[in-house]
Amino acid sequence: MxxxxxxxxxxxxxxxxxxxxxxxxxxxxxxxxxxxxxxxxxxxxxxxxxxxxxxxxxxxxxxxxxxxxxxxxxxxxxxxxxxxxxxxxxxxxxxxxTDLPGAVSAIRERFESSVTSASILGAGATAASTGLALAELGVTTLQVHARNAERAAPTVAAIGAHPTAPEVTVRGLAEATTGEVVVSTVPAGAQDAATVERTAGAAVVFEVIYDPWPTPLAAAATQRGQVLVTGLDLxxxxxxxxxxxxxxxxxxxxxxxxxxxxxxxxxxx
Missing domain, CATH: 3.40.50.10860 (Leucine Dehydrogenase, chain A, domain 1)
Incomplete structure (x- = not known):
């Protein structure tokens, strides 16, 4: 076959x-x-x-x-x-x-505490599936950080349609992240120093990129001692x-x- x-x-x-x-x-x-x-x-x-x-x-x-x-x-x-x-x-x-249940398993493998709020960098199909996974884990408020708010609309609609009806807002990529988890779906080349710094307050950094590795976000999370969920985990x-x-x-x-x-x-x- x-x-x-x-x-x-x-x-x-x-x-x-x-x-x-x-x-x-x-x-x-x-x-x-x-x-x-x-x-x-x-x-x-x-x-x-x-x-x-x-x-x-x-x-x-x-x-x-x-x-x-x-x-x-x-x-x-x-x-x-x-x-x-x-x-x-x-x-x-x-x-x-399988990205949706795969993301749930990847996060739970590394982090067992409760999760109520989160941020996602990027607004494509992977952002939608990881956002839904976060809703499955109990997230009720979620920020989607996008280059273009209009193009983020399908992702926002998909996450908001989850049975738990999480509150989803769109912010620019340059705005501050919030929540226990920050998910990054943006390329390594888009992870400048300011973007990396904005993820410092999260307990968990979920970097869905696995090549090249480590990305700037992944390297910073390791250095800070944050829980790191990797693209390979997903x-x-x-x-x-x-x-x-x-x-x-x-x-x-x-x-x-x-x-x-x-x-x-x-x-x-």
């Missing part, structure tokens, strides 16, 4: 490393590749797939357009307004969002859920994480 991760850019993705390690651990002779697919190209790619294909992992900029292809949309994908997982089932397309937990959806096997989480850690070390040397 064949699976793959799609996106643009895609060369940096660790998903092939994680999924292949999972296949090796459970003894599956499956393949998992990375394919660069630009915005607007998902439908054409899916149209070329034959019965050997089982599923796709989706990254930016394809997460929202996946919904338009779906015959079935999971509750998580509908809530987030985005899908990172596409399953091919008897000729039908099913989509899901990647492993969401990939484990995808792995089970694709294969029907329980995901070998330890082996997948070890493979990801080794790959990041190799990239940094």
């Amino acid at each position: 064949r699976c793959a991760v799609l996106g643009d850019p895609i060369a940096h993705s660790l998903s092939p490393v994680l999924h292949r390690a999972g296949y090796d651990a459970v003894g599956l002779d499956w393949t998992y590749e990375a394919h660069r697919v630009a915005e607007g190209g998902l439908a054409d790619f899916v149209a070329t797939l034959d019965e050997a294909w089982c599923g796709l992992s989706l990254t930016m900029p394809l997460k929202r357009e996946a919904l338009d292809l779906a015959d079935r949309v999971s509750d998580a994908a509908r809530l987030a307004g985005a899908a990172n997982t596409l399953l091919l089932v008897d000729g039908a397309v099913h989509v899901d969002n 990647l492993v937990h969401q990939a484990a859920l995808q792995f089970t959806a694709f294969t029907g096997h329980a995901a070998p989480l330890a082996e997948m994480r070890a493979a990801g850690e080794a790959a990041l070390v190799a990239r940094s040397t």
Whole structure:
């Protein structure tokens, strides 16, 4: 069987490393590749797939357009307004969002205290899924820091539609963050000294970027002694859920994480 991760850019993705390690651990002779697919190209790619294909992992900029292809949309994908997982089932397309439950697991693995307020840097599809994860964990007030308030509207609407109805406000990227948790979905190059300084008051810094590593925010969090939830934590937990959806096997989480850690070390040397 064949699976793959799609996106643009895609060369940096660790998903092939994680999924292949999972296949090796459970003894599956499956393949998992990375394919660069630009915005607007998902439908054409899916149209070329034959019965050997089982599923796709989706990254930016394809997460929202996946919904338009779906015959079935999971509750998580509908809530987030985005899908990172596409399953091919008897000729039908099913989509899901494992970023949301993956983010919940990633945070809880590192931080068990209550969470009531938070800030998110960035306003794309990943911001929506992590914002919903924060609502699942009990956050009632959330600030979304965006370059463009108008473009943040779908993310704000998605988070606000959570059954707990958290209060969501939009602020500029240069405004102060608040809350126990700060989530960063912005590129490392956008993390200037002022941005890093604004995260100093949080108990938890959740850096969803994993390449390059460490990012300025991650390095500062480590130096300050803040709890750091990493992009690899999120990647492993969401990939484990995808792995089970694709294969029907329980995901070998330890082996997948070890493979990801080794790959990041190799990239940094």
